[in-house]
Amino acid sequence: MNVSMIVAVAENGAIGKDNKMLWHIPEDFKYFKAVTMGKPMIMGRKTFESIGKPLPGRLSIVVTRDENWSCDGVLVVHDLESAWSAAFAEARAKNTDEVMIVGGAQIYQQAMPKADRIYYTEVHRSYDYDAAFPALDKALWQEVSRETHAGDGAEKPAYSFVVFERK
Numbered sequence: 001m002n003v004s005m006i007v008a009v010a011e012n013g014a015i016g017k018d019n020k021m022l023w024h025i026p027e028d029f030k031y032f033k034a035v036t037m038g039k040p041m042i043m044g045r046k047t048f049e050s051i052g053k054p055l056p057g058r059l060s061i062v063v064t065r066d067e068n069w070s071c072d073g074v075l076v077v078h079d080l081e082s083a084w085s086a087a088f089a090e091a092r093a094k095n096t097d098e099v100m101i102v103g104g105a106q107i108y109q110q111a112m113p114k115a116d117r118i119y120y121t122e123v124h125r126s127y128d129y130d131a132a133f134p135a136l137d138k139a140l141w142q143e144v145s146r147e148t149h150a151g152d153g154a155e156k157p158a159y160s161f162v163v164f165e166r167k
Helices: 026-036 045-051 080-093 105-114
Strands: 002-010 014-016 041-044 060-063 075-077 098-101 117-123 141-149 159-166
Touching (some): 002 105, 026 117, 026 159, 041 080, 045 060, 075 080
Parallel strands (some): 002 098, 002 117
Antiparallel strands (some): 002 014, 141 159
16 A cells, blocks of 8 residues: 655745745645545544645545544544555455545644655745744655646745655
């Protein structure tokens, strides 16, 4: 079973501020949908709340320490080990060999040692932030593909879709 992360990261490591994304890149939303469709997604509660609803075609597994939190259409767990068990079972049931980690910062940090692949949207701009993606150790990760796209100036920054695999 492959454990993959999908994330959009600014040049300075930023992934969000005030539980919101820092940029609007419609192509990245399409990429996210294409990569995650049919696969179980593990995320923290704040990330789920920033999305606002369960996404169709894939199970949302939400990790929260709040024993009273619940939401229709998602599987709520209270630790990452329970999330792994649920995600692996769902992946087997859906006949896929990939489990997706979709954020936020704490979940990325905790899941990094298990990750095999990272779908990494490199946003070619820096932002003020309060949530960051862990720095990639280049001794552990190898870039296997890159697709670069121009931005439109003020609104949409230039970006690259990069895939890293564990060496």
